[in-house]
Amino acid sequence: MLELENVCLDIPVLTTETRSLKASLIRSVTGGRLIRSRGGAVVTALNGLTLNVHKGGRVALIGHNGAGKSSFLRLVSGIYQHTSGYFKAHVPVFPMIHKGFVTSPELSGLQAIKAHYLLAHGHLHGFDEFCDDVISFSGLGDFIHLPVKTYSQGMEARLLFAVLTGGSHECLALDEGFGAGDTRFYEKAQERMSRFLSSAGTLLLASHSDELLRRFCRRGLVFDSGRVVFSGPLEDALEYYHCNHGSSPVKLAS
Structure with missing residues (x-):
């Protein structure tokens, strides 16, 4: 489903303060290598x-x-x-x-739901059912007719989570750092997220939680400074990472 051969990704930094940029600062943000250029x-x-990445792969x-990791998901x-290099995605990656x-x-929240659906599918077939599910799960009620700019941070997060987990996808790229709103919403969100991940045909999941990765993934890619330094079965990848980076596994909250 995904083919990469010697792929590189360069991100330009457009600033008038180039001379004062420190490589260590750039590296701490992106993990990449800073090159000064004329521009x-x-x-x-x-x-x-x-x-x-093959069809049905569950990759940590x-x-x-x-x-x-995040740069890879965005790519x-x-x-x-x-x-540079060769990259081909044979299916849309959500x-x-x-x-x-x-x-x-x-x-409005309702218009935002419709816009997302159109961007993701290119049509409105099945939208009514999708919309009803999103509104019900987010719990926004009549607020769905108000502009998103009037929402609290928690309300916006709940609507966004409901929208993004409202369907299934052939290939899903997920960053665990994505939020799900307030504490009361969290337990309901966990159950929905579990169903959502299980329905994905192919999964790319970035996470610091060994427990979460073991729950949904079978293969592991270890990234370091923009390179994949290990690729193999998940347990071998986790062992490689912890042995070479001296980090302790992160546990999910109960």
């Missing part, structure tokens, strides 16, 4: 990636913050365009990595 600076976020993306889902709506906050 500013370029960060190599991904470097030399060669791998395949493992690595410290800034190792390249395969079409948010970033690779700079990104569940946004922390907010990509549409205007001036839209």
Whole structure:
């Protein structure tokens, strides 16, 4: 479903303060390599990636913050365009990595749901059922007719979570850092998330939780400084990561 051969991703840094940029600062944010250029600076976020993901694969993306996991998810889902190498996605990759709506906050909640559905599917077949499910799960009631800009942070997060988990996808790119709203909503969200992940045909999951990765994944990719330094069975990948990075497994809250 996904083919990558010697893929690199360079991200330009457009700033007038290029001379004062420190490589260590850039690395702490992106995990990449800073190169100063005449037009500013370029960060190599991904470097030399060669791998395949097959249909039905459940792939864990493992690595410290800034190792390249999020850049990889953005690349395969079409948010970033690779700079060099060969990349082919044979199916649409649905990104569940946004922390907010990509549409205007001036839209009502109902309009935002419709806009998301159109962007994801290109049509409105099946929209009414999808919309009813999202409104019911988010619990927004009549607030669904008000502009998203009037929502509290928790209300917006609940609506976004309900929208993004309201269907199934052939290939799903998920960043565990995605929020799900307030505490009262969390337990309900966990159950929905579990069903959502189980329905995905192919899964790419970035997480620091060994428990979560073991629940949904079978293969592991270990990222370090924008490169994949290990690819193999999940348990072997986790052992490699913890042995080479000295980190303790993160446990899910009960």
